[in-house]
Amino acid sequence: xxxxxxxxxxxxxxxxxEKRMAAVVPIMPSAPVPLRPPTRHDSMVSAALHSRQRTLSxxxxxxxxCASVIGNVATLLVATVQRxxxxxxxxxxxxxxxxxxxxxxxxGRFKRExxxxxxxSLTVDTSILTAVANDxxxxxxxxxxxxxxxxxxxxxxxxxxxxxxxxxxxxxxxxHQRSMGVVSITGNQANPLARLxxxxxHVPTDDTAVTQELHIMIVHILCDIAEKELTANExxxxx
Numbered sequence: 001x002x003x004x005x006x007x008x009x010x011x012x013x014x015x016x017x018e019k020r021m022a023a024v025v026p027i028m029p030s031a032p033v034p035l036r037p038p039t040r041h042d043s044m045v046s047a048a049l050h051s052r053q054r055t056l057s058x059x060x061x062x063x064x065x066c067a068s069v070i071g072n073v074a075t076l077l078v079a080t081v082q083r084x085x086x087x088x089x090x091x092x093x094x095x096x097x098x099x100x101x102x103x104x105x106x107x108g109r110f111k112r113e114x115x116x117x118x119x120x121s122l123t124v125d126t127s128i129l130t131a132v133a134n135d136x137x138x139x140x141x142x143x144x145x146x147x148x149x150x151x152x153x154x155x156x157x158x159x160x161x162x163x164x165x166x167x168x169x170x171x172x173x174x175x176h177q178r179s180m181g182v183v184s185i186t187g188n189q190a191n192p193l194a195r196l197x198x199x200x201x202h203v204p205t206d207d208t209a210v211t212q213e214l215h216i217m218i219v220h221i222l223c224d225i226a227e228k229e230l231t232a233n234e235x236x237x238x239x
Contacts (some may be wrong), residue, residue, distance in 0.1 A: 076181060
């Protein structure tokens with residue numbers, strides 16, 4: 001009797017499965033979506049590109065006044081690495097991404113095969129950032145890391161469009177307390193971060209977006225010069 005019931009159950013299950021499969025409607029491939037004709041966004045993009053070209057052209061002309069200062073930072077970068085020290089870099093928001101970009105180019109490579117150079121972005125460890133922000137304050141998220149990692153003659157580089165960020169100001173103070181050099185890369189206006197720095201780069205624009213674009217250009221210039229100088233020295237040491 002039990003065997004018969006099991007056979008009935010299996011039969012019903014099989015029938016239910018076949019009924020369900022029969023109810024499935026095959027999905028037909030959809031027709032390709034036709035390309036839409038050009039919209040007004042095309043003209044908006046073109047206008048934005050021409051506007052950015054004019055703005056960047058004016059800013060780049062003004063950057064000539066920064067050339068010697070950027071050169072001094074490049075010299076300091078090279079000297080820091082040659083002496084066996086490291087660079088710590090930080091920023092907030094878009095500047096945090098640029099700090100990470102800087103470290104990636106420096107530790108990895110920019111244009112040349114060469115040794116890895118010691119640079120660490122203080123924006124990347126979410127456990128440290130959230131622990132310090134939670135237990136102390138967000139103002140301490142970079143200073144606390146400098147207290148832990150900074151050594152005399154290391155270098156701290158702070159990227160900020162405004163130069164007003166409290167966490168970077170505290171970090172600069174912490175760096176000085178550990179006998180580190182401090183470099184600021186900011187916008188055009190006088191600001192407290194630049195006043196704390198040993199070397200301050202001011203880009204000649206008050207537009208936040210353009211400031212960030214010029215900052216990444218400065219990062220690339222610094223990486224290029226550092227690689228040229230350091231790889232030349234590597235060649236002298238290892239012919």
